[in-house]
Amino acid sequence: MNVTVIGAGLAGSECAWQLAQRGIQVTLREMKPEKKTPAHVTEDFAELCCSNSLRSDQLENAVGLLKEELRRLGSLILSCADATRVEAGGALAVDRHGFAALVTEKIRSHPNVTVVPGEVTDIPEGEVVIASGPLTSDALAERLQTLLGAESDLHFYDAAAPLVSAESVDMDKAWMGSRYDKGTADYVNCPMTEEEYDAFWQALTTAQEAEVHGFEDKMVFEGCMPVEVMARRGHDTLCYGPLKPRGLTDPRTGKEPYAVVQLRRDNADGTVYNLVGFQTHLRFPEQRRVFSMIPALHDAEFLRYGVMHRNTFLNSPRLLDRYYRLKKEPRIAFAGQMTGVEGYVESAASGFLVGVETARRLMGKPPVDFPQETAIGALGLYISNQSVTAFQPMNINFGIMPPLGYKVKGKRNKNAALSQRSLDIIDQLKEEVLP
Structure with a gap:
């Protein structure tokens, strides 16, 4: 057989x-x-x-x-x-x-x-x-x-998220922790003020996308939506999605930030992190420009850019x-x-x-x-x-x-x-x- x-x-x-x-x-x-x-x-x-x-x-x-x-x-x-x-x-x-x-x-x-x-x-x-x-x-x-x-x-x-090197993240502008302090402190949390988020959102929604033959927003599976497509649905849509701050208290201020980008460990050594929920099909230079607007990632080393495929x-x-x-x-x-x-x-x-x-x-x-x-x-x-x-x-x-x-x-x-x-x-x- x-x-x-x-x-x-x-x-x-x-x-x-x-x-x-x-x-x-x-x-x-x-x-x-x-x-x-x-x-x-x-x-x-x-x-x-x-x-x-x-x-x-x-x-x-x-x-x-x-x-x-x-x-x-x-x-x-x-x-x-x-x-x-x-x-x-x-x-x-x-x-x-x-x-x-x-x-x-x-x-x-x-x-x-x-x-x-x-x-x-x-x-x-x-x-x-x-x-x-x-x-x-x-x-x-x-x-x-x-x-x-x-x-x-x-x-x-479908789309994949970018990867960054852990050592390039500015930890003076981020902290380790999990939502609602659940489990161990495994995520790098990169907070944004309302003003920082607004500038980021404006740049994200107007950034140049890579050409994908036949692409339309309506053809994107909801569970793996490019972050720029999600952002175009409304100014605060990301704040209820991958950038939601609920359950995350910035230890430096004792308050919940306006928005939080989370990074998750991508390898056992903890040297590589991925941007959670940041599947994208922006052009590579645009990814660097826009995602570097996240304060903790201003000097981030991108080990892999996000890609989109049918x-x-x-x-x-x-x-x-x-x-x-x-x-x-x-x-x-x-x-x-x-x-x-x-x-x-x-x-x-x-x-x-x-x-x-x-x-x-x-x-x-x-x-x-x-x-x-x-x-x-x-x-x-x-x-x-x-x-x-x-x-x-x-x-x-x-x-x-x-x-x-x-x-x-x-x-x-x-x-x-x-x-x-x-x-x-x-x-x-x-x-x-x-x-």
């Missing part, structure tokens, strides 16, 4: 691992290092192109629940993330290079995985999982277009079932962001489910019923819900899971109860799911 997995990103790596752990021979096709997309830098698998954060690790948050489900079920991505985590308050952030290197080493050393480099331009015969990602090469995208028809021709744009995704409710299989040709499955699950952890979860279910089908076993009460199940049911008329990429959230059926006082308590309900189900499924 052999399965070809196309793409060694988060979803493809997780899928290949789950298949291999169940005794299935996997041919993993990855076009790097022979060919890279504009967003990729290294030759490693599971490269994190945007942020190094896998978002909240708290069970009162839906993505925190999804992580815990995957941990309990033997996820490769979560085990590698936990092994390479860097401090980020209540979030799970990783040393991006250490994380990718560890995933790569695990995959390459597995006896049931054969890695074949080079671009895939056609769909192989036999069992195939297409996890080529939102930056699928033009040749394969054209082949998919032919296979799937006009329903596959959807896209939006992401493609399928009209999954019309094309895929709850196990991410192509309805009209079930030997072909999809995984990752191209299915409409948005986010690192969500991509890994889709790869996990595809790997588990493909292996079970090949072994003559029935599929595992991950119900909508679980985060893994809720994602699969969302992307295959034919009643969704205007399909858009979706992060995991409690809104796509059934309500409790009884009242719980307080949102955090309600979310904690939803998580506990899910984890009770996951624990019951563990014996069936684990290899």
Whole structure:
């Protein structure tokens, strides 16, 4: 029994691992290092192109629940993330290079995985999982277009935030701390007065953007919106988004600033930080000019500028079932962001489910019923819900899971109860799911 997995990103790596752990021979096709997309830098698998954060690790948050489900079920991505985590308050952030290197080493050393480099331009015969990602090469995208028809021709744009060297941040104008003093003091907080913010906002909203063919603000996914696009929605929009000052008290003044830019550690050594929420497609000189207006970053050394690239995704409710299989040709499955699950952890979860279910089908076993009460199940049911008329990429959230059926006082308590309900189900499924 052999399965070809196309793409060694988060979803493809997780899928290949789950298949291999169940005794299935996997041919993993990855076009790097022979060919890279504009967003990729290294030759490693599971490269994190945007942020190094896998978002909240708290069970009162839906993505925190999804992580815990995957941990309990033997996820490769979560085990590698936990092994390479860097401090980020209540979030799970990783040393991006250490994380990718560890995933790569695990995959390459597995006896049931054969890695074949080079671009895939056609769909192989036999069992195939297409996890080529939102930056699928033009040749394969054209082949998919032919296979799937006009329903596959959807896209939006994604953006990555700049990185700065830690030593270039003026700590006389910043302080270390986490919002509401939650967890450890892991973020560099760069405050701005109202006058400083106003000048920054004026410059940001009028700065020159890099040319991106076919770009329109309406085509930007809300969860990864360029900071300049968000700023254009209103003078104080950023103050309710990535620059919100709530829960951050400047120790020098004892007061809450008008706006705060947060920097999050990007590597284990703490020598590189990224500007949280500053995905952008401004021209590089404009990024330096405008972002240097943030007082603590007036002499910042930019190690990487923000970039913008096109992401493609399928009209999954019309094309895929709850196990991410192509309805009209079930030997072909999809995984990752191209299915409409948005986010690192969500991509890994889709790869996990595809790997588990493909292996079970090949072994003559029935599929595992991950119900909508679980985060893994809720994602699969969302992307295959034919009643969704205007399909858009979706992060995991409690809104796509059934309500409790009884009242719980307080949102955090309600979310904690939803998580506990899910984890009770996951624990019951563990014996069936684990290899």
